Amino acid sequence: AMLDEKPKPLAGRRIIVTSGPTHEPIDPVRYIANRSSGKQGHAIAAALAKLGADVRLVSGPVTIADPAGVATIHVETAAQMKQAVESLLPADAAVFVAAVADWRTANAAGEKIKKVAGEGPPSLQMVENPDILAGIGHHAQRPGLVVGFAAETQDLIANAEAKLKKKGADFIVANDVSHESGIGPSGVMGGDRNKVRIVSRTGVEEWPEMGKDEVAVRLAALIAERLRQTVV
Numbered sequence: 642a643m644l645d646e647k648p649k650p651l652a653g654r655r656i657i658v659t660s661g662p663t664h665e666p667i668d669p670v671r672y673i674a675n676r677s678s679g680k681q682g683h684a685i686a687a688a689l690a691k692l693g694a695d696v697r698l699v700s701g702p703v704t705i706a707d708p709a710g711v712a713t714i715h716v717e718t719a720a721q722m723k724q725a726v727e728s729l730l731p732a733d734a735a736v737f738v739a740a741v742a743d744w745r746t747a748n749a750a751g752e753k754i755k756k757v758a759g760e761g762p763p764s765l766q767m768v769e770n771p772d773i774l775a776g777i778g779h780h781a782q783r784p785g786l787v788v789g790f791a792a793e794t795q796d797l798i799a800n801a802e803a804k805l806k807k808k809g810a811d812f813i814v815a816n817d818v819s820h821e822s823g824i825g826p827s828g829v830m831g832g833d834r835n836k837v838r839i840v841s842r843t844g845v846e847e848w849p850e851m852g853k854d855e856v857a858v859r860l861a862a863l864i865a866e867r868l869r870q871t872v873v
């Protein structure tokens with residue numbers, strides 16, 4: 642019993658995590674979204690909570706359950722996700738795992754768009770969504786540690802390094818979603834395994850392929866190690 646009572650490494654730390662996709666409405670029944678199961682983000686939230694952190698998860702629409710011991714806010718769109726994340730500041734760290742839709746329709750239709758004989762498909766006018774990670778990375782109340790993800794099909798490291806700088810992150814967790822490694826039950830998106838590289842200002846660390854739960858445990862340990870040097 643005494644051993645269980647030793648302080649957990651992330652006790653007293655507030656950590657924001659985003660997970661899942663966002664859904665950007667076209668009309669009341671249709672939307673645009675990225676592929677994302679939420680498995681990796683939810684696993685990271687759970688792993689941080691296990692180390693004692695006060696985790697605030699902001700999740701887009703997913704079919705998996707809220708992680709145990711994690712206060713979860715459910716959102717649909719990127720705009721809602723951004724607002725939820727900002728409402729949770731200040732925080733000690735923030736981890737952006739969500740696959741945020743890069744664009745939304747300029748104005749979603751209030752009624753279902755009907756097919757009209759002879760008219761052909763509607764043309765959707767798109768506008769860019771705000772970058773939630775970049776907003777927090779450059780925020781006046783920036784958390785001491787900011788972690789992003791990057792899913793790439795080519796030039797993995799160069800793209801991850803560019804995102805690190807542009808978004809004001811401390812780490813980018815980069816994964817290759819090209820060809821057969823990307824999609825479906827055995828791929829990164831939807832599957833249970835992941836192969837990542839940790840890109841920071843000091844270099845690139847390659848992790849072997851492992852389960853998403855194991856990536857989460859290792860990332861939580863890395864975050865705890867980084868925060869250990871700062872005072873609660």
Ligand code: CTP
Binds near residue numbers: 737742743772773788
């Ligand atoms: N991200 C975000 N808000 C957005 C887009 C991305 O917070 N509107 C975050 C993601 O959660 C991830 C990181 O930024 O942590 C990188 O996302 P990614 O889609 O790889 O980068 P983009 O900047 O959108 O570039 P692109 O999709 O063109 O590769």
Ligand code: CA
Binds near residue numbers: 741742743
């Ligand atoms: Ca994107």
